[in-house]
Amino acid sequence: MLKKEFTKDQEEIARIAKALGHPVRISILQMLANQQCCYHGDMSEVIPVAKSTLSQHLKELREAGLIQGEITPPTVKYCINQENWQLAKVLFGSFFKDVKEQAAG
DSSP: OOOOOOOHHHHHHHHHHHHTOSHHHHHHHHHHHTSSOEEHHHHHHHSSSOHHHHHHHHHHHHHTTSEEEEEETTEEEEEEOHHHHHHHHHHHHHHHHHHHHHHHO
16 A cells, blocks of 8 residues: 655645644734734733643644744743744645635636
8 A cells, every 4th residue: 555645735734723723822823913922921811721721822832833932031922933924824825725726626
């Protein structure tokens, strides 16, 4: 049986989609998109989850490259990783365009 290889773009889209797959992470990204940066403590006052849960979601977004953090003890400041965010927009834009064209064709 032949093993099918996935393209780099397919793997990248899946990785980002997984990171976007929870409403808390969507909320975090929306919050960060509306401001330059945000401190973890400030987020925990707005997003209705425990600080430890918030930390796990921030970790997922960081590992996916969608956000970046700056640690200056005792605080951590997060912001959107603009380079990777632009890449995600391009990848998803192409994906949805391709799927739409295939479905219409």
